[in-house]
Amino acid sequence: MEQKLQFPEGFWWGAASSGPQTEGWYGKRHENVMDYWYRNQRNDFFDGVGPDVASDFYHHYPEDFRLMKEIGLNSFRTSIQWSRLIKDLETGEPDPEGVEFYRNLIAEAKKNGIELVLNLHHFDLPAELLEKYGGWQSKHVVDLYEKFARTAFELFGDDVKYWTTFNEPMVIPEAGWLYGFHWPKLTGKGKEALQIMYNINLASAKAIQAYRDLEKDGEIGIILNLTPSYPRSQSEEDLKAAAFADDFFNNSFLDPAVKGKFPEHLVEVIEKDGVKWDETKEELETIANNTVDFLGVNYYHPKRVMAPSNPEKYPDWMPDKYYEEWEWPEARINPYRGWEIYPQAMYDIAKNVQDNYGNIKWFVSENGMGVEGEEKYRNADGSIDDDYRIEFYKEHLAQLHRAMEEGSNCFGYHPWTAMDCWSWNNAYKNRYGFIGIDLNDQKRTIKKSGRWFKAVSDENAVTIETEE
Template sequence: MNNKIDNISKFPKDFLWGGATAANQIEGAYLEGGKGLSTSDMAAYKDPYAKGDVDNFTFNVSSIELEKYLKEPDCCLFPKRWGIDFYHHYKEDIALFAEMGFKVYRMSISWARIFPTGLENEPNEEGLLFYDKVIDECLKYGIEPLVTMSHYEMPITLTEKYNGWVHRDLVGLFEKFAVTILKRYKDKVKYWITFNEMNMSLNSLYTGAGVLEDLVDNKLQAAYQSTHHQFVASALAVKAAKELIKDVKIGCMINQIEAYAKTTKPQDQLQALKSNQLNMFFPDIQVRGEYPSYMDRYFRDNNISIEMHEEDKDILKNGCVDFVAISYYMSHVSEDREDAAELATAFDSPIKNEYLEMSQWNWPIDPIGLRISLIKLYDRYQVPLFVAENGLGAKDVLEADNTIHDQYRIDYIKKHIQEMAEAIEDGVELIGYTTWGCIDLISCGTSQMSKRYGFIYVDQDDEGNGTLNRYRKDSFYWYKKVIDSNGVNL
């Protein structure tokens, strides 16, 4: 395929080009500014080579580990506690985003920075002021903030007291948090996402819902009950946003993993269909406002019974989102096998696609899968879509002259942009694209620094050593041209 899509951009003239990060992976300053401890502050560093050089993507913490981490805060390395020190470097970092020409910056707000334990009646003003400064810095450069309310972190007190989202009380506590930040930033932020990748609670209850898995009897029951509470909380946040903010755009988000059948065998085809249903279940509720009938049998077969309050159905119906955001890193292969249902909710599948190349972290690279996903999602929902995460984790080399030659990252992102352009030609309404980890950050699953996604290199190693100097990679200059040409110059 040519490096140019054609001489005229297939992307809308107001397309939102940018990058994405999460507070828990960049901010650091984990006890500064009145912030409380969060679930992500308990994500200990794992040796990335211990299990085949693969990032498990999500992290789990047991009740025994949590007790140890709280009693012995120096027992392990906790890289998310220092991040890349965005807390003190945000002006420099946002200036670099502006230099690339970002139209949008997807960020998240740490719940524990606003309500340190989640139980306070009044918010922490110092935390609110920090995000005022970050958002104002974005607006100074004409960058639209896209704010994720909950991105894989919550006050650790809510895990200790309630075992996370499995408890109904978190609905009201989250609503208080959501209304607080909506009121505070209503004149500055019009793009919002309620929960990051809500479906990933099926992969790690602790990551997605702050639940200690060793304290629940039925993991799936706990996962879907927690998710129900998040659905209700999300709907209440959507309702509040639409009441408070004129022209607000508020969306939901899933980790989109398109499942292909391994063969044309009908049983494999059926399993692929069911796998995709389990993924679509989340936006089905958040876009349509009701539980889909196909889940009835799944709940019966897995001894799942969702406890609902009488008003929940009305809350869900009155809190439908405006757009669907996705992260997209890979596709899956499904086949009829004994563990098929379990694999359907896993982040990475052991069934490899022979037609795809693999990344350094053994993730399949499938740009056409992104196009397929966008077409299917738009056909299903007929609401705008947003690719809120997509990128390549790799080991980058800082040369003696402080350059980083990451042509592999350019090739990866270019192919995905080309397929997004084709999806738009296919009739998909796509409103934005934010690459994951636009600046190097702490990896989600193993808390690595050495797995890098960014256009900007941060001089820091896995143990937190380094100058924290920022350096532009080759991909930085390339992405600047992409944005400047609205996706024409690839």
């Protein structure tokens, strides 16, 4: 039996991407940390493929916006690259070539009736700021980011109505300083990671303040990867571990962004452990007074946690002292990515935002399924039958719709991603796009999921199969 789930009028049916993962190197003024990593350790990248060409969005964006329109997208999130827009990183002076590119990109989106959401930081800090100042460990870098943000708002703030300060800011300390899977590939640097978390929250608030100072007619938010922590059992120890994991990985950015303050229990723990970040009263006031207008939520998989079995094995401070991950025996796993597929968490996130964060308006800013070797599903015309992706989206949309029926204030759904893009050191190993890209000639082909999404967008509804 089929059921049609209707969404509210004006709902965003879009997609998400980013500058460093699509544009390619051409015309850029500075290297970012990912460019630098690729140049220095190419073997870390799947098949040796780097960001130098990527999906060549720099040259293909007119065609890409036409294809986005063809698959029913009414909105699209990408990013402005700090390393492309800014000529002088210390003063925030813009680069004319970067300005021209983004002006043309904005005009092309408008021409195709696509609402742009422009994000200011997508893991792409200019590499020289990491080398010179230690990156986000430095409050000077916070000030330089504010200058970059202000330049972007002054240049494009009259033409773009939706802005976000950061994409998945938690990944920066997590991947670069705690667990070493992104550049600079450091591990065990818990105290440094905490300072980075604080500084990025401060940078976001300062950018929001700059945006409001300019009195532009738009809105500004942040995009967070919310990964709900589910305890192994209802024991006090497991519940405590899940609460800490939520505070550290989710609420450390969600609370300052929406409530203007850090989670109390997290602050208590790091004060007790002697690893609290360096803060001032004035900075905390800036964070308190510059909360977001809206929230973007990236959701891919849950976190399963239990009480730590050996907290003493971390002589230097690490969050792992307070929780441990475990594998739920009943989990459905995407074998290509190793991530659990758990649509129920979409509902749980929506209800958490509704019940505990003032029901702030929000949108799903990423959700997707990466699959390796998609070419085996290719048809004679080059299209790909990615039915597994359609099923993934249907399941998650059903849970989102359930929460919205109960009052969750969600205004859009942006899967990752519009067209196949470069995924850091995974490169093009796992494909995510509605539109496939042949890396040999950059030919674009709409996948079956893209045609399906067009029908969803046209009807403003998704049809799911029910058991009844």
